[in-house]
Amino acid sequence: MKRVFAVLVLLITIALVYISDNTKFGIPALGKLLSPTHGVWQNRDAKGKNHIQLQTPNGTVEVYYDNRGVPHLFAPNEAALYFAVGYTQAKDRLWQMDFQTRIAGGTISEAIGKEKGLTIDRYFRRLGLPKIAEETAIAFKEDSTSQMIIQAYSNGVNTYIESLSPKELPIEFKLADYKPEPWSDIKSILLLKFMSYQLSYIGSDIANSTTRNLIGQEAFDLIFPDFPKDQSPIIPIGTAWNFDPIVPDSSTQDPVEEINYSSSILPNPYPYKQGIGSNNWAVGPKKTTDGSVIVANDPHLGLSYPSIWYEMQLHTPDFNVYGVTIPGAPNIIIGFNENIAWGVTNGSRDVNDWYSVRYKDDSQKEYLLDGEYYPIEERIEEIKIKDDQPFIDTVKWTKVGPIVYDHTFGQLQDKRGLSMQWIALNVTNEMNTFYLLNKAKNHDDYLAAIAYFDNPGQNFVYGDVSGNIAIQAAGQYKIQPKNEGKYVAKLEDQKLDNLYLYVPKEQNPHILNPARNFVSSANQQPTDSTYPYYYNGSFECYRNRRINNMLDSLSDITVEDMMALQNDNYNLMAAEILPFILQKLNKSGLTNEQSAILDTLQQWDYYNNTYLTAPTYFQSWWKNIHANIWDELQDTTKTIKVPLDYNTFQFLKEYADNALIDNKTTTTKETVESLIDQGFRAMANHYIEHPNENAQWYVSNNARVEHLMQIGAFSTWDIEVGGSENAPNAVNQEWGPSWRMVVKLNNEGVEAYGVYPGGQSGNPGNQHYDDFLESWRTGQYFKLNFFKNKEEADAMTK
DSSP states (O other): OHHHHHHHHHHHHHHHHHHHHSSSSOOSOHHHHTOTTTSGGGGSOOOOOSEEEEEETTEEEEEEEOTTSOEEEEOSSHHHHHHHHHHHHHHHHHHHHHHHHHHHHTOTHHHHOHHHHHHHHHHHHHHTHHHHHHHHHHHHTTOHHHHHHHHHHHHHHHHHHHHOOGGGSOHHHHHHTOOOOOOOHHHHHHHHHHHHHHHHOOOHHHHHHHHHHHHOHHHHHHHSOSSOTTOOOSSOTTOOOOSOOOOOOOOOOOBOSOOGGGGSOOOOSSOOOTTOEEEEEEEOGGGBTTSOEEEEEEEEEEOEESOSOEEEEEEOSSOEEEEEEOTTOSSOSEEEESSEEEEEEEOOBOOEEEEEOOBSSTTOOEEEETTEEEEOEEEEEEEOOTTSOOEEEEEEEOSSOBEEEBTTBSOOSSSOOEEEEEGGGSOOOHHHHHHHHHHOOSHHHHHHHHTTOOSSOEEEEEEETTSOEEEEEESOOBOOOTTTTTSOEEGGGSOGGGTTOBOOGGGSOEEESOTTSEEEESSSOSSOTTSSSOOOBOOOOSHHHHHHHHHHHOOSBOHHHHHHHHTOOBOHHHHHHHHHHHHHSOOTTOOHHHHHHHHHHHTOOSBOOTTOSHHHHHHHHHHHHHHHHTGGGOOTTSOOOOOOHHHHHHHHHHOTTOGGGSOTTSSSOOOHHHHHHHHHHHHHHHHHHOTTSOOOHHHHHTOOBEETTOOGGGSBOSOOOOOOTTSSSOOOSSEEESOEEEEEEETTEEEEEEEOSSOSOOOTTSTTSSTTHHHHHTTOOEEOOOOSSHHHHHHHHO
């Protein structure tokens, strides 16, 4: 037995050394890791109890775990409930909660050291997340309900942390050799601000300005229109706007013509990923087979272990709600109760405005705005570093926001600096939105709840047991003349009164029970051109039209139909582009092998199904065409914007003689036809010359669920799944449907189904770490156990 144990220790040691070489963090203390009393041995799977009676300062909470590890909490009051929510989440996801809030708060260097952590910490402190979290926590103290929720939640988390011995710490703490911090109100706020960052920090002004300066205004307007042509907006075309819009005073804003911020890539350790988005829709009683309302939502976010979502049921004498939350947040974010269901998609509108700062003199103590000099506010940031001295950073603030980039961060050479105005840096209370949604009973309650929602801009879909459906583009949005906020602008030219002028919430795009009997969103623009307020953003071009076409054509809709639509692999982009490039392709002189690949493409039905090769051939061919057209925009030393696939295709069709078509890196003059021909032959020859390269779509798409520490042993690679970022089933290498939910509501009650790619536990040794993944991969759903009372829960979980 001792020999077997010794061999096992050796194998684990080898595995841990491998992990240390294949993670961004490394392993500092193998001795501690291998300790039989405190190390990884203590993280082995242990079957938990199905029922816990959790004692809180405000009463006993009954916690029932079903066979998937989902906790169902039955509390005597709200204070006891939110204590239990914090305790329960920490029990399953403590390391994740600590890690993500360290990132957002700029304190990750304390855990992982200077080399990997300092740039991240400087970046998020310069964005202002810790500062605004502190200010929001102070504001919460003036709201008794918010303060009760967040304080009870923090107490629950800390009670669990205090109960842990060193051997019981999650394995990631042992790998990186650090301990969890006590939880605070600020950490929950930081988590929500971090979600704002991930979903709304598009920051296209800098790239827009660099690109415009490179190719000129006329070319820029041609390939970067504010809205893609021929789209299907969230609010149906032709909807009347029955309000009088606010008209701001005209600003003297001009785009900055020359500024050296493009001399290098600006530090951004967590860049906005083009393609992150979501689908949601609701169909009304006239379109369903039994007169029910059906609400569906599948947010497309990063796929990770532990999962971004945590499934829960929360029950008090006053409300009963089920859905998913983000570990670190006390309320259900997407879900349903006994009366309504709701879901969200990203609004994708640009809410970051960047301004070039003109200082009064070299001391940089004052700056010019609207004809006056104002004092710079300086915030001293002390960044503690593991095994090193603290780093002191000075972050300057203007009236619009922090100076993120200057000559000390980002290698700006003009000494002006770039200050950012971002809605997320306002004191807001999105938590109240979800608290009220969790308790909502009707459409009025839904509107009252989302009135508190400021950032990130989200499209909230709604359905209820009375047969109503609705959607609103919720958020706080600046009122701006056309093109303002699109480029880096001179701060000195701005009118101070205009900088904080916002669209009234009641004038945000919204519709209730439309004539087409469905509402939907998939990150497209919210309105047609008649909406009286200017906006721009990064809008989706294909999924939204496929979903709307399907919903429009379907009748007698069932829950199964909505599941099928969420798992639909039809690639509308390929359906529109491939016939055009096939028609333009010079097919003469092709080899037998090239002709075989061409034949595969000609027979393809445009579904990006798992084991097909045609999707891979198409994607590779199109990438070649796209890269050769935009050779002018391939400078990797600058922050440059590249046109969307949709705009590129429109450009190919309509502007074949434009000078941008020619590839400036060659001596010949290219045409649309020659670029298509070159792209095809390069693609085909690649696969002919590499016959052992698997061209099946799932291999090319390379979908994976990666551990947040990037530990290969804790991750799942090469998932055999179909889908595409241009299909409703928007699976990609780094993101995908992070939670699929379908809810049927009628006067008899609620029936719901859901799944996400992961599991409830954050412990890689636990049976519930990844037990949902196979169901998610194959398009299967779990029926969600929405218990009416604790007696029902007790009977089902025994």
